[in-house]
Amino acid sequence: SIQVVTLWYRPPDVLFGAKLYNTSIDMWSAGCIFAEISNAGRPLFPGADVDDELRRIFKLLGTPSDDSWPGVSQLPDYKPMQMYHPSTTFSQVVPHLCHSGRDLLQRLLVCNPAGRLDATHALSHSYFSHSDSSD
Template sequence: MDLSKYLEKHSHGLESFQIKLLLFQLLRGLDFCHKKKILHRDLKPQNLLLSDDGVLKLADFGLARAKSVPSRTYSHEVVTLWYRPPDVLMGSTNYSTSLDMWGVGCIFAEICIGSAIFPGSKEVSDQLDKIFRIRGIPNEQKWSEVRELPNYNPNAYPAYCEISFLLVNSEFGKIGKTGQELLTMLLQLRPQDRVSAAGAMLHPYFSNLPRQIHLLPPTQSIFALRELQGLHRHR
């Protein structure tokens, strides 16, 4: 089934180690795509397939594009609203792998708490409000390029400050301090500040996974590792 359907059965999110295994597989798949210069551009739980054996696969590449060099201009009408990064919501058409990494952050949060972290209405302004309410409003000193985005309006929102994920939902406690730190690195407002898929896989959050997980060939499941066998059954 897809991850969205699976989450319907887990209204308070998934168990902590299962979250880690799913996130690692998502990052592993994306790292493979990004190294081939492919952007998925539509990451959301509905587009992730989950087998009975706990294997996660990226699906639905209908909006995927090859990221050429130098960068092309893409439509900002990509990614379902809830998983769309603030730079694209504000009209940026010059994006790269950071677009997908914001989606990873949204999915990471969702499998922790069992619901979307930024469930906006159909209005872009409401979606941005949902994001800024948790992540704070853009800092023009740290992100000067934001001023050039066509839909950026600094006066449209209250002076929100960044808040702890634990204040958003206590379920974030299950991923610990390192998990919350990685989530922060994925959900950076400024696209250049978002961690890459390759960088995220090396984060201390994954330090208790077998080292050999980084040496597996791309076509081999992480559950081929003896240490992970028997841990993939859904709880």
């Protein structure tokens, strides 16, 4: 069902109507929540509807193509969208998050679900073993 995740935490694959998905959708949501916590409760992608949500995501991450995400154009609700090239950096979006935290966030918020960190790799990321959060 397309209603599996609250809109603001829904990954692009689900927004494009993917019927088969796995725990990678949870990792996307975890990334959105991690960013929100790092920004004193300000949501990362507070879209008004599916199209607005996709625009907000692509403005930060860039619009995916079949080169960067093989098969994206075959998803049930895929529609060509304006091509965005990332013009904002994660350091601008989550300025109070340390470097290793931004790296973790970038690895969770990957449009192609096959490229997202899984929970095991996320939990072994250097962010969780680093004692100095000022990097």
